[in-house]
Amino acid sequence: MKKVLVVLGPTAIGKTDLALKLAKKFDGELISCDSRQVYQGLDIGTGKMPSQNSKIKSQRYKLKVQKLKSRWVINGISIWMYDVADPQVRYTVADYVKEAEKVIGNIIKKGKIPIIVGGTGLYLKALLEGLPNLSIPMDYQLRGELEKLSLEELQQIIQLLSPTGWKKLNDSDRKNPRRLLRSIELILMNPYIQSIKNLKFKIKNYNLLKIGLTVPRQVLKQRINLRLISRINQGLIEEGERLLKEGVTLKRMRELGLEYGMLAELLGGEISQKQFLEQLSVKISQYAKRQMTWFKKEKDVFWFDITKGNFSQEVEKIIQSWYDQADDKTD
């Protein structure tokens, strides 16, 4: 089985920094697993640049960053799945899995270790375990019509169409128009599902090692705030202005969420800079919480608290013994 390393955890915890370090030590290349880093031009707000700490170092060591067409190379280490999409066009899990799989395959072929840096739970899950429903495409025409309906109407439709489908939904999803919409889409596509079912989807058989990063919540909040200030200094607001000029509408920026969503409000004159900072800080923390809720359920993760002394040595130790295992030839 092919060895694949995964580093996961909430935002602002230092996943990329750690991954870069590990890549150097174990001869790996990074694959970003982040739903917003895939977009070209969303650099500062998505944290493609090395974090504050490494930035300080980088000034000393002259960190070398090259931006290539679908990856960045930082100090000789490739980071894939950056800049693979146009920010004006919605990119989804399905797109991500398709491309990231290729990338992983190529890295393995080169005899290197793919290091997946995971912040987006769904993308990571899809990449690692596969998501059968991804083969069922979206129906934009259908969506256009369903989007006009109220929650109650959507609920009625799905109950009519498929009582069993309705039963399968949990309470939260039943009240979630977006999910209801996709459920209806899946039900209507049922015949199509049958026809492609035989395509079968390949089961990944990687030899996975998952490293999870945690911190006490308060510490994470501090890190988030520090990082936010640093991003402002790096030109976050200017980045927003630039995107706007390049044709990314305020509406689209809002969809992008967090820094970009708030940037849309700031540039649209809805809020002051002070409000921007305060509200954004809150939103990022809330996002981090959602990430942790998701990752909590992730199986087989070796968790490390980054505030515990030399955690990175512990991490390297674990990886080392995994790295030294002989590859079996079952694949």
Next chain:
RNA sequence: CCGGAGGUGGCAGAGUGGCCAAUUGCAUCAGACUGUAAAUCUGACGGGAUUUCCCUACGAAGGUUCGAAUCCUUCCCUCCGGA
């Protein structure tokens, strides 16, 4: 000092005699999530027992009333205008 407005749960802000432990938004906490996932959505949210129970609460203290966040009196504080 006079005139006007107002003091409500972490914040904002409804409520003007019983259906008020108190609408709502935000924050907070917990959670869901198989094609928008940095998105979207759910639940809890004074305390305690836990089927319509008790206690503490709407600036403070009294009072009216069967019953007050809601009415009256005094006091304290904030804001605006005038001296």
